[in-house]
Amino acid sequence: MKKYTVTDKKDTRSGFGAGIAELGRSNPKVIALCADLVASLKLDTFIKENPDRFIQVGIAEANMIGVSAGLALSGYIPYATTFANFGSGRVYDQIRQSVAYSGTNVKICVSHAGLTLGEDGATHQILEDLAMMRAMPEMTVINPCDYNQTKAATIAIADYDGPVYLRFGRPVMPIFTADDQKFEIGKAWTVNEGKDVSIFATGHLVWEAILAGEMLEKEGIDAEIINIHTIKPLDNEAILKSASKTRCVVTAEEHQLNGGLGDAVCQLLSRNIPTPVEMVGVNNSFGESGVPAQLMEKYGLNAKSIVESVKKVIGRK
Amino acid sequence: MEIQDLKNVGAQVRRDIVRQVHSSQSGHPGGSLGCTDMVVALYFNEMKINENRNAEGFLEFVREGIGEDLFFLSNGHISPLFYSVLARRGYFPVSEMSTFRKINSRLQGHPATHEHLPGIRVASGSLGQGLSVGCGAAYAKKLRKDDRFVYVMMGDGEQQEGQVWEAVQFAPHHKLDNLIAIIDWNGQQIDGPTEKVMNNLDLKAKYHAFGWDTVDLDNGNNMEHVVESLKQAKEKTGKGKPVVILMRTGMGYGVDYMMGTHKWHGAAPNDDQLLVALNQLPVTLGDY
Numbered sequence: 044m045k046k047y048t049v050t051d052k053k054d055t056r057s058g059f060g061a062g063i064a065e066l067g068r069s070n071p072k073v074i075a076l077c078a079d080l081v082a083s084l085k086l087d088t089f090i091k092e093n094p095d096r097f098i099q100v101g102i103a104e105a106n107m108i109g110v111s112a113g114l115a116l117s118g119y120i121p122y123a124t125t126f127a128n129f130g131s132g133r134v135y136d137q138i139r140q141s142v143a144y145s146g147t148n149v150k151i152c153v154s155h156a157g158l159t160l161g162e163d164g165a166t167h168q169i170l171e172d173l174a175m176m177r178a179m180p181e182m183t184v185i186n187p188c189d190y191n192q193t194k195a196a197t198i199a200i201a202d203y204d205g206p207v208y209l210r211f212g213r214p215v216m217p218i219f220t221a222d223d224q225k226f227e228i229g230k231a232w233t234v235n236e237g238k239d240v241s242i243f244a245t246g247h248l249v250w251e252a253i254l255a256g257e258m259l260e261k262e263g264i265d266a267e268i269i270n271i272h273t274i275k276p277l278d279n280e281a282i283l284k285s286a287s288k289t290r291c292v293v294t295a296e297e298h299q300l301n302g303g304l305g306d307a308v309c310q311l312l313s314r315n316i317p318t319p320v321e322m323v324g325v326n327n328s329f330g331e332s333g334v335p336a337q338l339m340e341k342y343g344l345n346a347k348s349i350v351e352s353v354k355k356v357i358g359r360k
Numbered sequence: 361m362e363i364q365d366l367k368n369v370g371a372q373v374r375r376d377i378v379r380q381v382h383s384s385q386s387g388h389p390g391g392s393l394g395c396t397d398m399v400v401a402l403y404f405n406e407m408k409i410n411e412n413r414n415a416e417g418f419l420e421f422v423r424e425g426i427g428e429d430l431f432f433l434s435n436g437h438i439s440p441l442f443y444s445v446l447a448r449r450g451y452f453p454v455s456e457m458s459t460f461r462k463i464n465s466r467l468q469g470h471p472a473t474h475e476h477l478p479g480i481r482v483a484s485g486s487l488g489q490g491l492s493v494g495c496g497a498a499y500a501k502k503l504r505k506d507d508r509f510v511y512v513m514m515g516d517g518e519q520q521e522g523q524v525w526e527a528v529q530f531a532p533h534h535k536l537d538n539l540i541a542i543i544d545w546n547g548q549q550i551d552g553p554t555e556k557v558m559n560n561l562d563l564k565a566k567y568h569a570f571g572w573d574t575v576d577l578d579n580g581n582n583m584e585h586v587v588e589s590l591k592q593a594k595e596k597t598g599k600g601k602p603v604v605i606l607m608r609t610g611m612g613y614g615v616d617y618m619m620g621t622h623k624w625h626g627a628a629p630n631d632d633q634l635l636v637a638l639n640q641l642p643v644t645l646g647d648y
Binding site: 074095096098100101103105106107108109110111112113114115116117118119121136137139140141144145146147 | 423424425426472473474481482483484485486488489490491492493494495496497498499500501503504522523526527529530533534
């Protein structure tokens with residue numbers, strides 16, 4: 044098992060803040076919009092350095108999406124920011140008509156996704172957003188795994204001409220990817236090569252997959268771990284190649300089992316090389332208030348659950 | 361353009377509307393006929409658009425519209441009007457109107473950019489979104505120091521959508537005084553008279569309360585009045601506030617049996633009804 048050193052601990056939303064700050068200096072077309080959550084989205088530096096390229100829309104997310112579409116069709120690159128809950132389900136129709144169907148170059152960048160939002164509870168813990176955005180034609184869906192990768196993704200999507208849903212989170216998490224990485228949309232990253240099982244993980248669950256890999260190694264199981272930071276377009280080639288080798292798969296995501304990464308992987312595998320799959324995710328339920336680590340434990344979104352799923356799926360080979 | 365010439369264009373556009381809707385046996389003639397005079401006045405008289413022609417002789421369409429006036433149709437269901445005006449203005453062949461709402465057409469039921477129809481900048485039809493998009497485009501013009509204007513047309517029934525009021529709030533806050541909204545206040549919507557379905561009450565007072573300047577257009581089916589209202593609206597721009605034209609129209613204006621009733625909001629005439637309609641609308645530019 045390849046060793047990963049935790050260089051620091053930070054929240055992925057701060058990676059977004061650092062990325063957009065850098066874009067503010069390098070790309071004059073980038074405009075940031077926010078619906079009254081500037082501090083939560085870590086926009087302070089961008090706003091301080093580019094006051095004329097920040098638009099406060101107030102608590103009016105539907106309007107923010109429309110304004111973004113208008114800016115984009117005028118040649119700017121708007122980054123529309125809010126919590127994941129308010130940047131997906133609340134504005135689905137606005138994204139559908141004014142952004143995706145209209146082909147406007149809007150970047151929807153959302154924080155506080157999933158259970159790790161914590162104490163605010165289920166009203167804010169969106170666990171269905173990847174499914175919604177994945178179902179939408181023309182939409183690119185990205186869920187990076189740590190601070191460095193979120194920063195790199197934030198910068199990379201400016202060079203891609205098309206709508207993007209970029210999802211990140213609130214909790215402080217280990218940083219284990221390179222700070223000078225080049226982020227390639229749709230290109231999976233092999234975290235560890237192995238032969239016994241493929242673990243496809245996204246977002247905060249990638250670090251849990253690494254911890255799971257270390258635990259499995261002690262039991263003689265050699266896990267291949269792949270970071271699927273881009274849920275759509277899916278890196279079909281990397282997934283099929285890995286599954287062909289290991290012949291069993293575990294998926295892991297901070298999302299409902301319905302419609303997310305696991306479903307995307309199952310669809311791909313069942314149409315090409317039917318393979319046993321176990322899925323780690325939230326099973327058809329809402330979240331609740333609590334400390335993030337407690338919630339991840341209660342809802343089975345951690346290394347321990349991944350290890351259990353690996354053992355189960357290996358038994359189904 | 362002279363008023364009489366604008367009226368002539370309007371008559372032809374009204375023929376195009378009823379013929380398109382008849383041909384596909386679907387679409388929304390009522391609001392299209394009511395808003396004809398305004399959209400004709402905008403495209404043939406008021407708006408500055410890119411007059412360059414491409415190799416085929418059609419107007420060159422650049423989506424960004426830098427240095428141009430922009431028009432957004434938020435009440436996208438009046439697409440037959442939009443298509444007729446765009447085709448008659450020179451964006452694409454008038455013959456293409458025969459494909460309206462049919463399979464493999466660029467003239468979708470509601471306006472779309474997806475099939476790359478020149479003249480359309482954003483999809484519309486799901487109501488309430490156009491003013492937000494117009495706000496974004498107006499903001500972009502401010503950023504670029506582009507001194508042209510952004511026009512957004514909406515329905516009066518559409519004012520029932522919450523998102524409209526998010527945008528109504530946004531525009532004055534950000535001093536978008538290059539934005540001119542137009543509300544087709546015909547008092548009708550699919551389920552009946554607006555005052556019965558969901559009363560808009562005093563739209564003028566509401567817009568004033570939100571920080572807009574207003575222009576009353578008491579007869580949006582009188583070309584002189586329409587042209588004058590646009591002049592008045594423009595005079596009010598550049599003073600820190602967005603402007604809205606409250607345009608009273610008759611739904612179905614120009615075809616007697618369609619006028620003043622919601623029943624022709626989204627219904628197509630049959631063959632006999634088409635003939636009756638066409639007899640009331642003179643050919644001025646030639647049918648497609």
